[in-house]
Amino acid sequence: MHPHPHAMRRARRLPAVATAVALAAGTLVTLASGTAQAAPGASLPFTSVEAESATSTGTRIGPDHTQGTLASEASGRQAVRLNTGQRVEFTAPRAANAVNVAYSVPDGQSGSLDVYVNGQRLARTLPVTSKYSYVDTPWIAGAKTHHLYDNGRLLLGQHVQAGDKVAFQATNVQVTVDVADFEQVAAAASRPAGSISVTDRGADPGGQGDSTQAFRDAIAAARGGTVWIPPGEYRLTSSLNGVQNVTIQGAGPWHSVVRGSRFIDQSSSSGGVHLKDFAVIGEVTERVDTSPDNFVNGSLGPDSTVSGMWLQHLKVGLWLTGNNDNLVVENNRVLDTTADGLNLNGGARNVRVRHNFLRNQGDDALAMWSLNSPDVNSGFTNNTISQPNLANGIAIYGGTDITVADNLISDTNALGSGIAISNQKFLDPFHPLAGTITVAGNTLVRAGAMNPNWNHPMGALRVDSYDSAIEAQVRITGTTVTDSPYSAFEFVSGSGRGFAAKNITVDGATVTAVGTVVVQAETPGAATFRGVTATGVGSAGIYNCPYPAGSGTFTLTDGGGNSGWNSTWADCSTWPAPGQGNPGPDPNRNLAKGRPATATGQQDVHSAGRAVDGDPNSYWESANNAFPQSLTVDLGSAQAVRRLVLKLPPSPAWGARTQTLSVQGSTDGSAYATLAASKEYRFDPAAGNTVTVALNAHIRHLRLHVTGNTGWPAAQFSEVEAYLS
Incomplete structure (x- = not known):
């Protein structure tokens, strides 16, 4: 079992200072020429509608960016609070027969939502509970009670068409509704020819009996073939191991459901493992970093795939160590994990993580951490990430020739940016960033947060020379930053030791409505910016105050084509508050506005x-x-x-x-x-x-x-x- 490193991750080692900003800035990134990009994010089988855009008799909350509030952890930073008898009514955006609702109820309470279609109440209700919410991680510096939302899914038992009205009414508990996902779920798939069914080996599809041994027996018998999980619910009480050279396949994630907090736990495998088309829904209610409460903990072996999965109420979706060369993780949903969605924990080669949807993670949604050996030539592409409530949307901690491209990341919360490119090691032996780090075509919406340890913000995209200077070529291309509550690009040495961030180019970025500055430079280094345009800048174009004082300078080179952010924040003894503008001698300036x-x-x-x-x-x-x-x-x-x-x-x-x-x-x-x-x-x-x-x-x-x-x-x-x- 591998302990989760994040207990150390958030223990920032910044010295306490009263005047200088206590963050050292990172180096510059080299950005390649911008090219036409496909729409960022994953191809999803559902369409989401925000509750605040629906019709409601409840109360809209937000927007808010304050750590630990229901509005700040909500998609769009807004939601709708329903007291008993109040409802929110959505207009179905597409044909659908199922819905998934992100919601929150007060701590310690549970209940249900009545469901109406075109005014007619359905016999089935949507259960709601606080059981999987309100997570406390006091060992993580700066953490408050977080993970306030949960997701509940329901097959409607009928088809609705685009334009139909689907309403949810609180009956016996206050419910805050955030967003609803409307989906047309296909009928259950048929059993593959020649497969071995877990029910043939004694598994109970009614979810009462312990099906662990039946799964083990089916896997052993199907070596080189397929294990079939028919429609039903199956209870596992312990993890599977020795899984290799086998396909484990369900009838679809709405039909074949495994109930258990641990699925595969193994340190090695010869590979050829294919996991597809079923759900694993756990019972993790607290984060215990020494427990492998993960869908996959360890290794699937080379040339494996994970696709079409629904992973929920686990600590981590996939915590990957050992040999996972050429692994492909695609078209999965990872919801409500108390820690990471996926972490390539060293040694990952040629891994592709693409077209996944992740919501409500309690740490980094997607991470690569080059512990023991570097992650090499691996990438996170075309993923959609919403509401990581304690850390980053995507974090790259070291590694060689890494790609982060065409992702859509929104609504990060405390202790995180939308994307972090970092030399923070946490443990040794660590392998810093090397080769070329490609960050291309990503869209960051309402990303960045006020870091309670640093007492000032983290940008939407952060380059962090935390434990060592950045020597890799960091190429940031075609970035879109929208509605960042603070800055767009941050260059920092988060340990406060002033390691340089170098070899960075930012090319072809569009920045719209940032609360403070476009560039937040807080460490020695240099970067070249080309074709970066900004509108709606809250305070100034540039904050350039390397820390510690005297550690060096951060050089911003204008490569041409930049506009809308040529002003510089004048006073390094103060941090700009959102919308504050450059400080001056004006005695009528409210010193408290926007401050922590x-x-x-x-x-x-x-x-x-x-x-x-x-x-x-x-x-x-x-x-x-x-x-x-x-x-x-x-x-x-x-x-x-x-x-x-x-x-x-x-x-x-x-x-x-x-x-x-x-x-x-x-x-x-x-x-x-x-x-x-x-x-x-x-x-x-x-x-x-x-x-x-x-x-x-x-x-x-x-x-x-x-x-x-x-x-x-x-x-x-x-x-x-x-x-x-």
Whole structure:
């Protein structure tokens, strides 16, 4: 058994600093000439519809990028919350007889959704549960409770046509609906001639008996042929091994279902293993890195294939070690894993991972990690990845001649970028990036996240010289970055040791609506940019502040054809907040807007970030009936704060109330001093629901400590603003 490395992966070794950004930037990447590309992502058998675009009697939540919230982990950063009796109604985008729904219910609760087609309630319901959600990984630095969603699938028992109305109604539990996948599921496939059926060896298709030995017997008997899994559900209580030179085939992933958290666990195989057209649905509810709770753990051997699989509720889909040369993994769905979707854990040669759909991973969705020996000439191409909720969409940790091409990646969350090209080793012996790393034709949507360990963001595409300088040729070509909450391209040395990121070219990129900067350069190195166009840049074109100070420079070479991002962030002592613009002496600039905010607690979706998002109608609300509570804002660097403005929503519905609070401040985030003693502050909608507090403090960290509220049993602020005068 191979322990999962990610316990170490997130333990960033960045020194604590108050002024300089605590991330060293990576080197530049060489981008090849852009060419016409096919649509990125996988060819999928279903069509997805977002709940926020449907008709609903519920409440839309989001958008939000705050770590650990339902909206931030949702596809599109929005979802619809249904209380009992409320519904969301989708217009079917295609002919379908099945649906898969991504949803969340409160921790510890379960229930069901009633299903309606064109107003008629179906006899069957869609079960919903929190059993596989709310994962805690306290050994991973910066992790909060995450993995808030789950996926539930249902055969409708009838056909719907494009334009028909399919509704889901909460009956006995609050349900947050994120997205629905509509699919036309084919009839069950027929048994291949000459195959050996697991039922002939005693497997129970009713799912009651233990079918493990029957599977083992069928595999042994079918060496060189095919094991057939007929329609039904089969319970396995332990893993299979000695699997080689055999095809294991089902009637389709909606028809042939294996219930078990471990399928194949073996360190070696002579190869020729073909796994196709069935589902493996586990019972993994917590992440235990020492347990091989994976569909495949180890080796399938050379010239093997995995296709047409539905993998769900496992720790990892495929954790691949040993000889897997020429492996092809294609046309699979990997949902709701507590760690990686797939990891080529060293020694992978000529592996192709393509046209897979991955949603709701608890770590990297797809990863290559060159431990013990390098991954060589392998690639991730045409995959669609949505909502990795703790790490990256695609991560390449070392390796030689690796390709990441034509993937569609969206909605990454804390501790991750859409794509990471990295020399972070975690363990030795590690083999750094070498040869040519090709990153071509990828589309990154709402990718990048605020890293709670670094206290500033990770870009949509990150090149990270974490443990050693990048010597490989990194060629980034034809990238599309849309709606990144922070930066588009980040070059960093995540250990804070300033290793250089070199030999990088970015060619032919289209960047639309980035929250902060197009290029976030934080380590020595150099890159050439050609044909990179940007619109809707939130702060400045370039942030170029290598760390540690004096470690060297990052050189950006204009190769021609660039537009829309020629300005440079002027002050390396502050990190640009989304939409902030270049810093200047303007005393009317709100120092707190868009800055990282944390709180001792929150009620529902009313997270700390809502108090600094610039929207007077959204608000932070602490846990109810649990005074005292506090809200802390990191201003990014020490500032001479002279005035605070505290607000509640301006709506008259927010009646007058008095909050009792004190103001505290710190330069290092550790030792806090009282800046304004506790007193009562009156918020009155007739006066704009606004309170001003005079200060005379030089602080980086601002804290409001609340002990009472006459209007509600919780601390509440819609905006916390800090000014120089």
